[in-house]
Amino acid sequence: MLEMLKIPFTHSGSLAHTISLDKALTKILIQHHGILTPKYQLIRTHRYTLNPGLRFPLIIKPNSEGSSMGIFNDNLVYDKIKLYERVNWLLIKFKQPVIVEEYIDGREFTISVLGNNPPRVLPIVEQNFSVFPNDIPHIASYEAKWIFEDNLPNPKDAYFCPAQISSSFKSKIEAICLRIYEILNCKDVCRIDFRVDKNENIYCLEVNTLPGMIPNPDIISYLPVAAHEAGFSFEGLVNTILNEAIKRYNILSNKKTVSKMNNYWPQSFLFAKKNH
Ligand SMILES: Nc1ncnc2c1ncn2[C@@H]1O[C@H](COP(=O)(O)OP(=O)(O)OP(=O)(O)O)[C@@H](O)[C@H]1O
Ligand SMILES: [Mg+2]
CATH class of the missing domain: 3.30.1490 (Dna Ligase; domain 1)
Structure with a gap:
């Protein structure tokens, strides 16, 4: 409706949301571009x-x-x-x-991408299945996400961030994320889920163009977790998404305001990325 009424909004356009809410359609599209999916x-x-x-x-x-x-x-x-x-x-x-x-039996990563021109990959989150009881499968099921993990004494035990991975693997999976972001024409932010098998084949499970953003750090929400690791406050993350949209629509003419809008990006994160 906002698109039809030409009202600017944050996050991707309706087509990217429509595709990503259809897991099969997403798989067809990324597969077409040579990205593995189960x-x-x-x-x-x-x-x-x-x-x-x-x-x-x-x-x-x-x-x-x-x-x-x-x-x-x-x-x-x-x-x-x-x-x-x-x-x-x-x-x-x-x-x-x-x-x-x-x-796909193996490690699971969820990776957030933030911004446009260029979009940047935030620190990678890995699901920690070792805290699961022996009798439940290693999947982020409904029970695992909403009952088991939320009742952990420390919710941070449910994941590792940043994930311990080699720099070559990191570059490879980050490149896949940015490619998917481009293929789906994602805007401002998204979160992509992957499984990696024992031969290090990287399978994309799905794309979340409207990733959850729960401010309470006691409730697991992977985009804020990744942003926090990069040095963003929760408010900084929200403002960055908003500012990325404002820049994209080019709706601010005052150059000073536009340059101030980049202030929420943590310098340590941007600097580390440049060196990578
Ligand atoms: N092909 C697969 N192989 C291994 N595990 C899988 C596979 N598909 C899904 N899973 C497990 O199930 C979980 C949920 O699947 P998926 O991410 O597709 O669903 P979702 O409900 O859209 O997730 P989200 O909470 O990210 O919106 C995954 O995080 C993963 O643990
Ligand atoms: Mg998922």
Whole structure:
């Protein structure tokens, strides 16, 4: 509506949001550009034939949700019986197509990109699965995100930031992030989820063009976590997103005000990036 009414707004345009809220569409698009994403099948109705090329374990997700809605521990399945049962349940419960995807066993990273011209990658966050009890799968499921992690004595134990990775791997995954940001025409900010297998293949799981931003540091919210690690206050992050949009629309004519708008970027972060 804002686009139609020509009212400026922060974050990406409607097309980028539409694509990223459709996991299958995002996968088709990034795959087209040579970016890896887990092999999958989109299931629209109860009458379907499972692609025999898909290898168990498989994870089942509603195609257009976020915040792990509909992604329960039981959605990781090891056989066809459980798969059919779970797909049927999700189709009924969520009334939308369901993605059946190969499970990538390995490390998980979530990476925020901030700004335009040039966009910058914030410190990388890694999910810490070692705090999970033995009987729950290593996925950021609904139960893990909203029950288990929120009840940890220290919520910071749920992740590592910055992730301990080699500088060559960091450069590689950062380049993929910036490429995805460009392909989807993201603006101002986004957060991208990845899984990495034992051979260091980097698979993009999904793109969040409206990443959650919870100011309370006791509740896990990965964009503010990454921004904090880069040296931003929460207010600095909010103002940066706003200023990046203002610069993009070119709606301030006073040059002094425009130059002041860059002040929220922590110099230590910008300087470290230049040296990288
Ligand atoms: N193919 C996969 N292989 C391994 N784990 C997966 C896969 N797909 C999803 N997961 C796990 O499930 C979690 C949620 O999946 P995904 O990020 O696609 O859903 P979401 O609800 O859109 O997430 P968000 O909370 O970031 O909006 C991931 O963080 C990951 O732990
Ligand atoms: Mg996700």
